[in-house]
Amino acid sequence: MSYETLLLTAAVNALVCAGIVFVCFCRVGVMRKDTKTIFRAIYVLMGTAALASALQPITPPFYSWPSTADIASNAVLLVWLASGWSAWREAPTYTRKGAAEPVALRVDQLRHVAGGRGSP
Amino acid sequence: MSAPPPAAPLDVVTLAIALITALLGPGSAAIVGPYVVILLGAVMGSAWSASRRETETRLATARHMFLHVSLALLATVPIALMLGRWLEFDDRWLLGPVAAVIGGIGHDWPAVFRWALDLGKRTVESIAQRKAGGQQ
Numbered sequence: 042m043s044y045e046t047l048l049l050t051a052a053v054n055a056l057v058c059a060g061i062v063f064v065c066f067c068r069v070g071v072m073r074k075d076t077k078t079i080f081r082a083i084y085v086l087m088g089t090a091a092l093a094s095a096l097q098p099i100t101p102p103f104y105s106w107p108s109t110a111d112i113a114s115n116a117v118l119l120v121w122l123a124s125g126w127s128a129w130r131e132a133p134t135y136t137r138k139g140a141a142e143p144v145a146l147r148v149d150q151l152r153h154v155a156g157g158r159g160s161p
Numbered sequence: 162m163s164a165p166p167p168a169a170p171l172d173v174v175t176l177a178i179a180l181i182t183a184l185l186g187p188g189s190a191a192i193v194g195p196y197v198v199i200l201l202g203a204v205m206g207s208a209w210s211a212s213r214r215e216t217e218t219r220l221a222t223a224r225h226m227f228l229h230v231s232l233a234l235l236a237t238v239p240i241a242l243m244l245g246r247w248l249e250f251d252d253r254w255l256l257g258p259v260a261a262v263i264g265g266i267g268h269d270w271p272a273v274f275r276w277a278l279d280l281g282k283r284t285v286e287s288i289a290q291r292k293a294g295g296q297q
Binding site for chain 1: 201
């Protein structure tokens with residue numbers, strides 16, 4: 042791969058990573074004191090890791106040029122993060138301490154489904 | 162028989178410097194290498210402290226992070242050098258953790274200063290009391 046191609050790949054990767062950093066730190070900004078530690082840790086670490094990925098030619102422990110696979114996986118992550126944009130205008134209820142998980146599909150809830158537990 | 166050549170330093174910062182040397186040239190590399198490590202530590206710490214604050218605007222979060230990353234960029238090197246000498250430890254390994262702690266304290270810095278002042282005051286008082294007790 043030529044030096045110009047490596048630079049272009051690094052620039053595109055840095056752009057995608059900048060998007061991830063922006064989304065993660067926007068979510069960090071809307072978090073409150075009662076936000077679950079796991080959600081705080083996820084978005085802080087994801088944002089920092091994306092910054093490290095953007096700077097990977099000069100960042101320990103990467104020290105390498107990004108590949109097209111790096112760009113693809115970072116782009117998928119960015120799309121996934123962007124898909125929750127409207128839900129994160131403020132920290133969702135499920136992220137607060139003491140709140141239930143977002144998709145808590147328990148077996149005992151299935152009784153209302155035909156053929157489910159407890160159905161006639 | 163000649164002495165074996167000295168072992169090359171293998172720590173992460175030396176490696177970062179070597180790579181940046183190749184990219185930017187030797188003049189910039191020695192400065193940029195450790196500061197990338199400090200930047201990452203400081204961003205992680207300041208994001209953690211931002212997540213502890215009540216909900217704010219994006220601008221307020223950006224300002225909070227900018228202030229604490231700047232503070233870490235200014236204060237990490239002298240603190241890491243001081244700690245390195247005190248703990249007899251290679252100070253370059255302390256750059257990232259020190260930057261993360263500086264950023265992580267975030268908006269609690271005034272409380273930390275108050276605690277340090279109280280501690281200093283209590284220490285001085287106890288020394289003064291001990292001296293007064295010794296003179297009687």
